Amino acid sequence: xxxxxxxxxxxxxxxxxxxxxxxxVAEWLTTGLAWIQAHRDVAWAVFIALYIVATVFMLxxxxxxxxxxxxxxxxxxxxxxxxGSVLGATAAFLLGRSIARESIASRIxxxxxxxxxxxxxxxxGFLIVLLVRLSPAFPFNLLxxxxxxxxxxxxxxVLASWIGMFPATVLYVWAxxxxxxxxxxxxxxxxxxLAGQLLLALGLVxxxxxxxxxxxxxxxxxxxQLEAAAAQEIAHG
Numbered sequence: 001x002x003x004x005x006x007x008x009x010x011x012x013x014x015x016x017x018x019x020x021x022x023x024x025v026a027e028w029l030t031t032g033l034a035w036i037q038a039h040r041d042v043a044w045a046v047f048i049a050l051y052i053v054a055t056v057f058m059l060x061x062x063x064x065x066x067x068x069x070x071x072x073x074x075x076x077x078x079x080x081x082x083x084g085s086v087l088g089a090t091a092a093f094l095l096g097r098s099i100a101r102e103s104i105a106s107r108i109x110x111x112x113x114x115x116x117x118x119x120x121x122x123x124x125g126f127l128i129v130l131l132v133r134l135s136p137a138f139p140f141n142l143l144x145x146x147x148x149x150x151x152x153x154x155x156x157x158v159l160a161s162w163i164g165m166f167p168a169t170v171l172y173v174w175a176x177x178x179x180x181x182x183x184x185x186x187x188x189x190x191x192x193x194l195a196g197q198l199l200l201a202l203g204l205v206x207x208x209x210x211x212x213x214x215x216x217x218x219x220x221x222x223x224x225q226l227e228a229a230a231a232q233e234i235a236h237g
Contacts, residue, residue, distance in 0.1 A: 036071060047072070048084040055088025056095070058141035062172060069176025077173040085169065086162045089144045093157055096148025104145045111146075113138070116226040118150050123232070125152035126160050128225060133164020134218035164218075167211045 036043045051064055064084075068077035096104045108114045117138070121128045129152055132138055138146075147157060 044072075044076075044080055047080050048087065051081065051084025052088040052091060055085065055141065055144065056091050058092075061085060061088075061140075065169060065172040066176035066179070069173035069178075070180045071176075073180075074174060074177045077176065078170055081169045081173055082162065082166065085165055086158060089161050089165075090154070090158055092141070092144035093148045093154070096145035098148075100145060101149065104142075105149060107142070108146050108149070113226075114146055119232075120225045120228070121147075121150045121152050123228075124225065125150070126156040128152075128222070129157055129160035130164045131218045131222040131225065133161050134167065135215055135222050136219075167214055171208060171211045 039046075047064075047068065051061060053059075054061055054064060065081050068081045071077075072080060117128065117132065129147065132143060
């Protein structure tokens with residue numbers, strides 16, 4: 001079965017290409033870049049704020065991540081998405097650990113896999129959070145809140161989340177950067193030659209392959225850790 005992250009990536013990339021053909025993407029890009037150039041001092045802050053709000057309200061962050069690459073470029077886009085996603089995930093985590101605790105607990109009461117995750121975190125908190133971030137085994141937005149119910153320390157949660165989300169961040173921002181390059185070329189404003197576009201494409205493919213491999217390895221190790229935690233509980237039960 002096709003890896004879920006690979007499928008999401010393929011659909012998102014196909015959607016970008018479709019939009020580039022059907023909509024005046026080049027004009028929007030020009031307008032967006034002009035606004036950013038005129039508001040460099042606040043553009044980054046607006047984007048981070050939007051990402052935090054989207055994460056807290058459990059809205060899909062994929063579009064924002066790709067948009068970061070489209071508008072800000074690869075390096076700045078990765079930095080902004082990393083900051084926004086970690087801050088948003090941390091805000092949701094703290095809400096889940098405090099005022100939203102009862103609500104989240106009721107939502108995951110019938111989620112057996114989370115109970116196994118909770119037991120595993122009790123043994124190896126940092127490692128398990130890292131693995132669930134690398135593997136799409138749990139819904140990302142709900143997971144931010146749900147992990148607030150576990151005993152994982154905030155510092156471990158933040159660091160493991162940042163590291164675990166980084167490969168997917170690079171992948172989707174790179175997709176946005178590649179789409180921006182195509183849109184610019186389609187609009188007749190070619191900033192990179194054919195060689196530059198080929199390098200972007202090769203880098204995108206390489207990043208995709210690495211992300212898929214890491215995801216599969218993380219999923220396998222996560223399943224092993226959850227099984228070990230369940231076995232230990234039975235042994236001490």
